[in-house]
Amino acid sequence: MTKTRAPAGPKLRNTWSQIFETGMGARVYPYLMVLPAVLVVVGVVVYPVISGIMTAFYDVTLRTLNTGTAQFVGFRNFERVFADPVFVLASTNTLIWVVLNVVAQLGLGLALALLLHRAMPGIGFFRSGILVPWVVPSVVAVLTWRWMYDPSVGIANEILLKLGILDRNHPWLGDTATSLYAVTVESIWKGTPFVMLLLLAALQMVPRSILEAASMDGASGWRKLWYVILPQIRVSFAIAAVLTFILTVNNFNAIWLMTEGGPLNSSEILFTLAYKYGFQRFDLGKASAVATMLFVGLVIATTVYLKLIQAKEGD
Amino acid sequence: MDTVAIHPRQRERSAPRVVKRSFQLPRPVRTALVYITLWIAFIWAVFPFYWMIATSIRPKDEIFQRPPSLIPNGATLQNYIDLLVGAQFWRFAMNSLLLTVAVTIISVLISVTAGYAMARHRFKGSVTLPLFMLYGQMFPPVLLLIPFYVQLRFLGWLDSLWGLIPVYLSYMLPLCVWLMRGFFSQVPFSLEDAARMDGCTRWQAFWKVILPMARPGIVAVATWVMIHTWNEFLYASTFILSDTKRTLPLGLSGLIGQYTTDWGVLMAGGVLTAAPILLVFFILQKQLVSGIGGGAVKG
Numbered sequence: 016m017t018k019t020r021a022p023a024g025p026k027l028r029n030t031w032s033q034i035f036e037t038g039m040g041a042r043v044y045p046y047l048m049v050l051p052a053v054l055v056v057v058g059v060v061v062y063p064v065i066s067g068i069m070t071a072f073y074d075v076t077l078r079t080l081n082t083g084t085a086q087f088v089g090f091r092n093f094e095r096v097f098a099d100p101v102f103v104l105a106s107t108n109t110l111i112w113v114v115l116n117v118v119a120q121l122g123l124g125l126a127l128a129l130l131l132h133r134a135m136p137g138i139g140f141f142r143s144g145i146l147v148p149w150v151v152p153s154v155v156a157v158l159t160w161r162w163m164y165d166p167s168v169g170i171a172n173e174i175l176l177k178l179g180i181l182d183r184n185h186p187w188l189g190d191t192a193t194s195l196y197a198v199t200v201e202s203i204w205k206g207t208p209f210v211m212l213l214l215l216a217a218l219q220m221v222p223r224s225i226l227e228a229a230s231m232d233g234a235s236g237w238r239k240l241w242y243v244i245l246p247q248i249r250v251s252f253a254i255a256a257v258l259t260f261i262l263t264v265n266n267f268n269a270i271w272l273m274t275e276g277g278p279l280n281s282s283e284i285l286f287t288l289a290y291k292y293g294f295q296r297f298d299l300g301k302a303s304a305v306a307t308m309l310f311v312g313l314v315i316a317t318t319v320y321l322k323l324i325q326a327k328e329g330d
Numbered sequence: 331m332d333t334v335a336i337h338p339r340q341r342e343r344s345a346p347r348v349v350k351r352s353f354q355l356p357r358p359v360r361t362a363l364v365y366i367t368l369w370i371a372f373i374w375a376v377f378p379f380y381w382m383i384a385t386s387i388r389p390k391d392e393i394f395q396r397p398p399s400l401i402p403n404g405a406t407l408q409n410y411i412d413l414l415v416g417a418q419f420w421r422f423a424m425n426s427l428l429l430t431v432a433v434t435i436i437s438v439l440i441s442v443t444a445g446y447a448m449a450r451h452r453f454k455g456s457v458t459l460p461l462f463m464l465y466g467q468m469f470p471p472v473l474l475l476i477p478f479y480v481q482l483r484f485l486g487w488l489d490s491l492w493g494l495i496p497v498y499l500s501y502m503l504p505l506c507v508w509l510m511r512g513f514f515s516q517v518p519f520s521l522e523d524a525a526r527m528d529g530c531t532r533w534q535a536f537w538k539v540i541l542p543m544a545r546p547g548i549v550a551v552a553t554w555v556m557i558h559t560w561n562e563f564l565y566a567s568t569f570i571l572s573d574t575k576r577t578l579p580l581g582l583s584g585l586i587g588q589y590t591t592d593w594g595v596l597m598a599g600g601v602l603t604a605a606p607i608l609l610v611f612f613i614l615q616k617q618l619v620s621g622i623g624g625g626a627v628k629g
Binding site: 042044045046048049051052053055056058059060061062063064066067068070075080127130131133135141143144145146147148150151152153154155156158159160161162163165167168169170173176204208261264265267268271272286289290293294299302303305306307309310313314316317320321 | 361364365367368371372374375376379381382385393394395396397398400440441443444446447448451453455456459461462463464465466468469471472473474475476477478479480481483496497499500503504507532557560561563564568579582583586593596597600604607611612615
């Protein structure tokens, strides 16, 4: 530390923090403040990500981990993944899973936000109630849905029977044709309120004068929605879409705790597949190969997200 | 962007009174339609939660009765007693609590200083670092899972609650810093300048002026970390192997049996796991909603 040559006026009491007031201290001080965060992030995010991507190119299994003799194998792990028919199935499932989730959550979220964005008696009550799925811990929510889907005494079957949609109990999670969609319903239920919150926040930023002007010009509700409201909230809508995409790709709990990707891989997504490669077969190289591919997809999505945020700040 | 939950009464006051419309359904019909839709959405959102509570207070024989009845015929606390009499549940709760407190304190301390410096000072990297933090948040957990496993194994921290702390920081800290920076940049610069003019040191200005102003943001971030640590399942289920070190979500999933599952006890556990989160949420609803919505979307 250089000696502080600050003309320590009578007002400035001598404290230990004085060394950060001028000169070298003042220049170093912001770095000192961000240092812990940077160290932790480098240690627990950057380094693991790099080493995770490296693992994809090595032949890492429990045995080679113990002996420390993992060999560089180039793209062999990727080739082995592509040769696995389950990988193709999991990719298709991931696509279905992501598209269904994103479309349904955004559609329902927007509808709910529009409904709740109005002055009506009791609206606070509805808003709190609709936020419940977002607040319930995801493991608890998933287990509750698993219980509701129970093939013999589940309430889901009972309600569908009463409504006349089904004529006998259906094992929603146990049938290869329905397992992925049954989990999707839970995931939509859980994810929609967050989208609704983001869009509600955006709706409240739409200047009232614009809406009034549109009404004065005789715009009907739908036209107002399409030509006035949606363009105004487009950035928030896009951010919500990207966030939903990221959260859906990374949604492990729902699938794992309801079906573990089964039966017969019918609800397997890439995430659960990588998990199985890694922690059931302990073929860590193969798992990392799948994870790396997911990572590339997410980096692209994140880049889009950041561009959108910057567009929003520019507004 | 910083107030999301506007009170309905405020809305009413500023709502336009006279609106000219083209063809539309008569007003009472439209109001009725809106309310019907709202009720459907409400029931859809709340029903699983209701069903969890309803199952948890049913007598054992009624849970497996066919067809299930929507409203429990008898109420009993037997499921809760069964759950709490075993020492396991308490242990899981203690594990979760310890972990949550540790992770929350560490991430708030680190992110407050970093967020403040990023919002207030121009230095090399003051623009790119926050973006870098946000990227850090987006890394898929499955990619981190394998290197974490290898490292924890190497350090001998597998199957240890302490080993989970750095793991959790990896998925909390980047967003915490990002959100904190957002909150600190909303505090006007002039306030700190004024405090400094009045003879505060940097530390005093930070401690006595800036920190109280940013308190809602700090509360929001701390709660966000608490909720996510409390709920975390993936890392815990991969790195925790022995029964005694399980956290609550892990303990709950462990109640699912291979052949039979005691759903009454499981749902009672679900209620008790969700209760602290719900409590925190409804106490802090306003701050949280504006914090997550405002901080996450705005820089």
